[in-house]
Amino acid sequence: MSNGLQSGIRTRTYKSGSIIYFEGDKSEYIYILKSGRVFLTYTKVDTGEEVKEEVRQGEFFGVKSALGRYPREETAQTVGETIVVILTLADFERMILRNVNIVRKMLRVFSNQLRRIGKAVRTVLGESENVNPDIELFKIGEHYFKAGDFSKANYVFKKYLEYYPETDYGKIAMERIKTINSGGPVKSKAAADDFEDFSMEHDSSDVFSFDEVPSGSKKLPDKGDINPAASSALSSEMDDFLADESDSIDDFGDFGLEEESKPKDTIKIKFEDGESAFKKGNFKGALEIFNEIIDSGLPSSDRDRHYFIDAHFYAGVCYYEMKKYKESMNLLAEIIKNWSDSEKYKSAVFYAAQIFEAAGQKDKAITYYNRVLNIQPTDSLNGAALNKIKALQKGGK
Amino acid sequence: MLELDEKFFSRFGAEYSPNEIIFCEYEPGYEFYFIQKGRVRIVKIINDMEKTIDVLGPGDVFGEMAILEEQPRSATAIAMDSVRVLKFHRDNFDALLQGNPQLAYKLLLIFSKRIYDAKRRLMILLLEEPNVKVMDVLIMLAEQNQQFDFESEITLNTTVRQVASWAGMAESEAQKELTHLARLDKIELYEDRIVVKNIRDFQRIVASRRKNLYSS
Numbered sequence: 001m002s003n004g005l006q007s008g009i010r011t012r013t014y015k016s017g018s019i020i021y022f023e024g025d026k027s028e029y030i031y032i033l034k035s036g037r038v039f040l041t042y043t044k045v046d047t048g049e050e051v052k053e054e055v056r057q058g059e060f061f062g063v064k065s066a067l068g069r070y071p072r073e074e075t076a077q078t079v080g081e082t083i084v085v086i087l088t089l090a091d092f093e094r095m096i097l098r099n100v101n102i103v104r105k106m107l108r109v110f111s112n113q114l115r116r117i118g119k120a121v122r123t124v125l126g127e128s129e130n131v132n133p134d135i136e137l138f139k140i141g142e143h144y145f146k147a148g149d150f151s152k153a154n155y156v157f158k159k160y161l162e163y164y165p166e167t168d169y170g171k172i173a174m175e176r177i178k179t180i181n182s183g184g185p186v187k188s189k190a191a192a193d194d195f196e197d198f199s200m201e202h203d204s205s206d207v208f209s210f211d212e213v214p215s216g217s218k219k220l221p222d223k224g225d226i227n228p229a230a231s232s233a234l235s236s237e238m239d240d241f242l243a244d245e246s247d248s249i250d251d252f253g254d255f256g257l258e259e260e261s262k263p264k265d266t267i268k269i270k271f272e273d274g275e276s277a278f279k280k281g282n283f284k285g286a287l288e289i290f291n292e293i294i295d296s297g298l299p300s301s302d303r304d305r306h307y308f309i310d311a312h313f314y315a316g317v318c319y320y321e322m323k324k325y326k327e328s329m330n331l332l333a334e335i336i337k338n339w340s341d342s343e344k345y346k347s348a349v350f351y352a353a354q355i356f357e358a359a360g361q362k363d364k365a366i367t368y369y370n371r372v373l374n375i376q377p378t379d380s381l382n383g384a385a386l387n388k389i390k391a392l393q394k395g396g397k
Numbered sequence: 398m399l400e401l402d403e404k405f406f407s408r409f410g411a412e413y414s415p416n417e418i419i420f421c422e423y424e425p426g427y428e429f430y431f432i433q434k435g436r437v438r439i440v441k442i443i444n445d446m447e448k449t450i451d452v453l454g455p456g457d458v459f460g461e462m463a464i465l466e467e468q469p470r471s472a473t474a475i476a477m478d479s480v481r482v483l484k485f486h487r488d489n490f491d492a493l494l495q496g497n498p499q500l501a502y503k504l505l506l507i508f509s510k511r512i513y514d515a516k517r518r519l520m521i522l523l524l525e526e527p528n529v530k531v532m533d534v535l536i537m538l539a540e541q542n543q544q545f546d547f548e549s550e551i552t553l554n555t556t557v558r559q560v561a562s563w564a565g566m567a568e569s570e571a572q573k574e575l576t577h578l579a580r581l582d583k584i585e586l587y588e589d590r591i592v593v594k595n596i597r598d599f600q601r602i603v604a605s606r607r608k609n610l611y612s613s
Contacts, residue, residue: 097499103505106508382587
């Protein structure tokens with residue numbers, strides 16, 4: 001296309017059988033068929049079937065890929081001598097600024113295409129087409145309510161009542177709004193997830209086999225001992241509620257009672273002391289403080305729970321730094337076994353792997369580094385673990 | 398970015414505070430929005446988890462499907478910070494287009510891009526093996542950057558989570574596949590980026606799988 005590009009709009013004449021553009025080409029030209037015939041050939045995304053479409057005279061083609069700046073998705077070929085108008089993006093913009101009707105028409109076509117593709121995507125993802133918007137809207141409200149995101153829940157329930165006042169869950173939506181406006185259930189999201197994921201599926205005996213004797217670490221309170229009301233309240237509440245709505249509404253009265261007694265900052269202060277000693281490299285001093293926290297048992301307040309768990313972690317790292325691997329492993333094992341939802345979980349697994357490595361238990365080290373790779377989210381530990389695995393594997397052969 | 402005067406804003410402007418819902422998935426929708434200021438998160442609740450589909454900023458449009466269709470919202474829009482938008486009802490659309498043809502052009506650009514992205518996504522989803530899907534996501538992300546030289550190493554600013562969402566798979570599954578590729582030294586996996594050693598290699602694999610898909 002070297003023929004003179006003026007500021008004006010130009011046309012070009014093609015012989016029969018010419019290719020105006022190929023699928024995969026990148027170009028910023030948009031065409032209008034003036035006379036003759038143009039066929040567009042493309043492969044259907046979902047079936048791989050080849051489709052041929054004829055452009056009508058006066059119609060645009062090549063618009064989407066030029067505007068979206070992506071490769072042509074079809075091949076344009078002429079049949080018979082054909083004249084096309086060639087527009088640059090700037091030409092096109094000028095033209096449509098003068099004629100908004102073209103835009104409206106194109107938008108309608110585009111919107112249809114988008115909807116068709118969207119539908120295909122949903123089908124592939126297995127999302128059902130026949131959903132009831134009212135129920136789905138309600139469920140979203142429930143999601144935010146359950147997650148403790150009450151301002152969002154409030155918005156959704158209000159919209160639900162506004163659009164679907166006569167539907168099944170209207171009464172519950174109203175109750176939810178009331179609950180939210182009266183300060184909301186005190187429990188936060190943590191309660192629902194806390195101990196649900198408690199899992200022994202990993203061969204946790206691995207952890208202990210480092211120490212021939214079954215670990216003598218102090219027993220932590222059993223799952224059931226920890227404020228059972230709190231752990232079950234929200235999650236089971238939600239499950240029940242769909243089955244039997246009237247019950248659940250009554251049960252909501254209970255939420256107000258879960259006020260924490262008195263915030264105890266002592267654990268926080270103590271923890272920070274330990275942390276600062278730890279950061280200074282004073283592992284012995286830090287260890288004393290963290291052990292104190294551990295000995296005082298699991299805090300009753302959910303808010304403080306992570307100090308208790310983190311104390312295990314830091315104490316474990318202190319022992320690791322002091323090369324007391326057995327003690328370190330015992331503490332890390334507590335986290336690995338009991339608190340897979342802890343922020344320290346991934347690091348704990350990584351340290352466990354390092355301990356196995358230090359102890360010359362290569363296979364187990366690899367197993368644990370591998371485990372690190374599968375814990376989300378991806379972070380700097382992934383790269384470190386992968387490098388360790390590669391090094392260990394190389395070293396062995 | 399649209400330059401519109403204050404008078405215009407007083408008529409069509411709306412403001413949202415951080416974390417406020419602008420509209421919710423499944424709510425009927427008659428308006429579409431232009432972001433003037435701030436960021437908007439587009440999310441969907443999938444399997445009881447809130448998944449971020451997109452983050453939009455000034456100059457972006459959302460809710461545009463409401464212009465031409467009577468369908469409930471397909472996602473939820475949430476203000477991330479103090480957000481200022483222009484909000485147009487579909488009934489005003491024609492008048493709006495007449496008065497603001499540059500907006501019409503902008504809409505065409507947006508739709509073109511959305512169609513391509515949706516189609517490209519569909520192509521990924523239609524692949525069968527998860528490892529090939531993940532490769533194709535990486536290819537797609539590479540294609541989005543015009544500057545990339547496909548003959549050399551490419552750094553994609555993406556996360557496992559984003560790859561999972563494009564591939565329509567669980568994060569853990571995507572992580573497994575990506576880790577596998579990292580183990581084979583095909584990629585390097587970091588917190589905030591993925592380095593692809595040889596994207597052409599992935600393109601060949603995906604192309605051949607896609608061909609088989611159709612022929613079978």
